[in-house]
Amino acid sequence: MQTLNLNGYALPILGLGTWKSAPGEVYTAVKEAIKIGYRHIDCAAIYGNEKEVGNAIKTCIEEGTVTRDELWVTSKLWNNMHGENNVAPAIQKTLSDLQLEYLDLYLIHWPVAQKKLFVGASKAQHFLSLEEQPIANTWKGMEKAVELGLTKTIGVSNFSVKKLKELIANSSIKPVLNQVELHPYFQQDELVDYCHTNNIHVMAYSPLGSSDRPEGLKAEDEPVLLEDKSIAALASKINASVAQTIIAWDIHRGISVIPKSVNPARLKQNFEAVEIKLSDTDMANIKKVNKDRRYVDGKFWVVPDGPYTIENLWDE
Numbered sequence: 001m002q003t004l005n006l007n008g009y010a011l012p013i014l015g016l017g018t019w020k021s022a023p024g025e026v027y028t029a030v031k032e033a034i035k036i037g038y039r040h041i042d043c044a045a046i047y048g049n050e051k052e053v054g055n056a057i058k059t060c061i062e063e064g065t066v067t068r069d070e071l072w073v074t075s076k077l078w079n080n081m082h083g084e085n086n087v088a089p090a091i092q093k094t095l096s097d098l099q100l101e102y103l104d105l106y107l108i109h110w111p112v113a114q115k116k117l118f119v120g121a122s123k124a125q126h127f128l129s130l131e132e133q134p135i136a137n138t139w140k141g142m143e144k145a146v147e148l149g150l151t152k153t154i155g156v157s158n159f160s161v162k163k164l165k166e167l168i169a170n171s172s173i174k175p176v177l178n179q180v181e182l183h184p185y186f187q188q189d190e191l192v193d194y195c196h197t198n199n200i201h202v203m204a205y206s207p208l209g210s211s212d213r214p215e216g217l218k219a220e221d222e223p224v225l226l227e228d229k230s231i232a233a234l235a236s237k238i239n240a241s242v243a244q245t246i247i248a249w250d251i252h253r254g255i256s257v258i259p260k261s262v263n264p265a266r267l268k269q270n271f272e273a274v275e276i277k278l279s280d281t282d283m284a285n286i287k288k289v290n291k292d293r294r295y296v297d298g299k300f301w302v303v304p305d306g307p308y309t310i311e312n313l314w315d316e
């Protein structure tokens, strides 16, 4: 499989998402994925399933399906553990849950800070503004995690160009990657151009439109990406599914992609998308379906009198 070079480490361009994969099913899904050939698992402390993911990885290593060196494991720092001295304990907890000695990539999950006591945040007093808890301080903790050998590389998630520029100006180790929502309805050309020009890789989350998000995170009128007629026509022309066509489109843009599935047939189907070739015309046709439409819009960080607004979150 094609890989991306992250400071000398090879990230497989396709990985497995694990958000919403319930503890009872994620063990089987991760085991099945590794058996199929997936070598990148995208995790996060807040997904509440890292222990089960860790059990699956351990079983695969013990059974000889894969070695730790052959796997790429990503995880993310949750909002209530921002701050220089909180990062090492947070990553150590993740490593203990995953039963691993190191991560390959650790990301700041959101440019949003919460007080340590509040894992969930729904009121203004649960949050800290980025003036009170600057990203630059949290990043110092991320850099220490590399020095301590807890992770090979560090990056961010949900960062705008403005926030990336501020971070780069205040860092000794540059972020290697920005994981953001990205799919044909939200193509993110400007952000991708900035990242690629500045040697920052991009990883596409919710690449298939995240249709299994909780109802509370959905808008009433939202378009369903996997039902897009233009992509469906192209998919049938190339004898692929819509999901496969979208995954191939990411890969053709040099963007790593982490579709989530707990279904063995869909895990296999998504994995086989790495073989699909798209022509320049196919790519141009997918470009036309863009709607600049986020599914994970960040409105859940906006509370009355709180420090976060949609404008200061996305800098748009």
Ligand SMILES: NC(=O)c1ccc[n+]([C@@H]2O[C@H](COP(=O)([O-])OP(=O)(O)OC[C@H]3O[C@@H](n4cnc5c(N)ncnc54)[C@H](OP(=O)(O)O)[C@@H]3O)[C@@H](O)[C@H]2O)c1
Pocket: 016, 017, 018, 019, 020, 042, 043, 109, 157, 158, 179, 180, 204, 205, 206, 207, 208, 209, 210, 211, 212, 226, 241, 243, 244, 258, 259, 260, 261, 262, 263, 266, 267, 269, 270, 296
């Ligand atoms: N950094 C962040 O803030 C952030 C935010 C969101 C997501 N993420 C990461 O990105 C990963 C992927 O995003 P996501 O989970 O939001 O959504 P997604 O991968 O866009 O979509 C997942 C949904 O698509 C279905 N699906 C998977 N393969 C399919 C196929 N071939 N055909 C039809 N349906 C298919 C899945 O169902 P089945 O499971 O039943 O197959 C599930 O309902 C997450 O799991 C997480 O690891 C990160």
